[in-house]
Amino acid sequence: MNTKGALQLLKAKGYKYTGQRELLIHCIYDEKRYVSAKEVLGVMQKEYPNLSFDTIYRNLSLFEELGILETTEFKGERLFRFACSDEHHHHHHIICIKCRRTISFVECPMKNIFNVPKGFEITGHKFEIYGYCKDCA
Structure with a gap:
């Protein structure tokens, strides 16, 4: 899956396509590592200064539920990365x-x-x- 596929999935599932959600997906996709919600917030607040941590976290959780993101827990913190769904094998x-x-x-x-x-x-x-x-x- 790429960013376009992720945004199409979001729309197909009946969720609004917003500039914030598009930026969030691009932020995660551009990283080849796990990132925290706090790191995502820091990047996104440059364009959306009034964006809240709760909004970021809710959207990250939604994207995980839809299979767009994968999560792990490291040192007590939940981290997110773009799903490896384009790799059609168990890994x-x-x-x-x-x-x-x-x-x-x-x-x-x-x-x-x-x-x-x-x-x-x-x-x-x-x-x-x-x-x-x-x-x-």
């Missing part, structure tokens, strides 16, 4: 703990999970590796 992420640059990888540790309790059905999982990218090491 996970390696995340730099300094710059939050995110790299996809396809190797899945779930194939090595044994002894799942009887009667438990696994319906999904999330696996992330944290460390330092080559630029931050």
Whole structure:
């Protein structure tokens, strides 16, 4: 998915297409890393000085619900990034703990999970590796 697809999805689901939402989608798309709502607010307030944190957070949550964004939690803070939906395969992420640059990888540790309790059905999982990218090491 790209920004155009994200905006079309928003409209198809019956949500208003606004300049603020368009800018928010572009802000996230242009980053190749997880970003906080506070970082997004800082960028967006340059164009919309009266924009509130609550408005940003509500829209980020909506975009996550629609599958436009992915989230993770790092050091107690919820972070957002543009969904990797254009990669039509199962994958996970390696995340730099300094710059939050995110790299996809396809190797899945779930194939090595044994002894799942009887009667438990696994319906999904999330696996992330944290460390330092080559630029931050």
